[in-house]
Amino acid sequence: MTDATLSQGHAGPGFGERLADALLSGRGIWPAVPAILVLMIVAVIPFAILLSLGFSDIQISRGDIVSQTFSLTHLANALSDPLYWITFQRSLSLALTTTALCILFGYPVAYLFLTGGTWTKRLILILTIAPLLTSGIVRTYAWLVILGGRGVVNQTLMGLGLIDQPLRIMNTHWAVLIGMVQIHLPVMILPLIAVMSRHDRQVVEAAENLGASRLGTLRTVILPLSVPGIGTGAALVFTLSYTTFVVPQLLGGGNYLNAATMIYEQVVFSLEWSKGSVTSLLLMVTCLMVLVAIALVTNHFTRWTKGRVG
């Protein structure tokens, strides 16, 4: 409560008014209170439940937990199970490959946005944001039409006489990778554009004036200055693709096991909640480890932003 409201001893404003005042004052943590409450309910409490389930033996009867005792068995089982190692390795390499490809394909688009005229900029923004307006499931199904046995890709290749039989793309690692890159590309492009257009246009001109070629300018000025954007984009794309469920499930044909689909199997089909909880926790911890690594690398390349005076 603020000093002003305390000093008004008699017939002060009502509780509702004081609450509104506190929320709108912009002082202390008051404005963040609604978000904190929501996060408590939808994130912190479920996470606590997840932790307790993962580290205990439970007995379920008719969908209710009837007994729960502390145990490290599930964690030990998971860590000694080769299937876990293979699955997490696959998830990690899929997510890292997706992230790398998104940087590779997204960076030129952001560069085009930086150097392009008004209409180029508009077109890039529309094409980047439009896919985000449709559901990920719809976009993933679209790939079925394109990559399927009678899909556009195979029809075209056969029509050109390059292949005799349809290539098997659907339900393979490649289909998953293609889908992942397409789905997550906008999430890479947008932070890149945000960071790159924040910098003074004259800095690029200064580099050219001082004798740098286009490639030299890109290498020595534009690229180093866009590292924070690459870092943000990489963190987002990695998190989303490491934990993704829809794309591997649909394009992998239901037998592509990554960490998320593994959790789905354990919780929904086998009803092994403790096992699912442990897998979830492992997914979260490994994800955080990679995020920390990304942050460290980004910080290393943006040391110049530290130590500013006044």
Next chain:
Amino acid sequence: MMQGPAGPLRDAIATAPVLNIGGVSKRFGTTTVLQDCSLDIAEGEVVTLLGPSGCGKTTLLRCIAGFWDADDGTIAIDGRDMAPVPVNRRPVGVVFQSYALFPHMTVAQNVGYALRMGGVARQKAREKVNAALETVSLTGFEGRYPAQLSGGQQQRVAIARVLVMEPRVLLLDEPFNALDAKLRGTMQVELRQLIKTLGLTSIFVTHDQEEALTMSDRIAVMRAGRIEQVASPDEIFDRPATAYVADFIGTSNFWDAKARDGQVALPDGQSVATHLDGAVRVMARPHNLRLMPPEKGRWRGTVTFHRNVGPLIEYHVETPGGATIRVATMRQERSRPIADRAEVSIAVIAPASCAVYPDA
């Protein structure tokens, strides 16, 4: 005596302009931003492009630097046409309005950038960087990042960064805009002295007439894409070629008059010679006018306002016609300024210094 080419050849070398701008025009869509601009700049000369925003001065600067191509006309440096030369190969250094320092590089890296791009050997580059930093008195700041420098220091880094590439022409785009008023005055004098010491052929772009008068050997006053007058600061100030220039530089009084038989009668009874005939506009600077007791002159008026401008007092005198004439007199220690609402008469001190322009 020095040996060298004799006669006409020597004169040709001595007078050949470093930068030659010939009939340059630039259009964006249907808008003409530059129209037939011509300007020659000699070795070591400092020329200012002066004009209000939107007059095309920055456009001309960008055309010289090569960021934009001129639609018509030629830009040549040392007689070489710059049209086919890309921006990164022109012997032109630009100091940007925002300085445009590389925020991710230290002072030394910023200053050494042109050398790095030019493939200069590391040891040689380091010597040149040190020399440039010494020139702008920034020795000891090598390891700092631009964000750790003050505005004035950033400007000096921007200048050092351009100096190391030894440009034939130095372009400065409103370089003092980001500095506060007091520092601006100091930096103007410092930069002028530095440029003259190094003998750099330079073009300044500014909308600030004081800056132009401080910095320049010659001033090119621009108006709506054209160069209106090119002359020394003294000449621009004392003999502005057009009413526009007179109005833009310094304070001016204008009034309408009639020219007859090569003479224009001034309101105080004196007259000024002119080659014009018919309706004209006459311009007198405030310091070319003086105030007298009302009964001593024919050009009567009432003081409506006065203010102190440094060592001068500027009076606003309303004449019966409704015009306000500004008169500047030296401040004198013992006499008090003339009170507002006092009746006075105005006299022209030197009629020949009044300018006569055709009626627009």
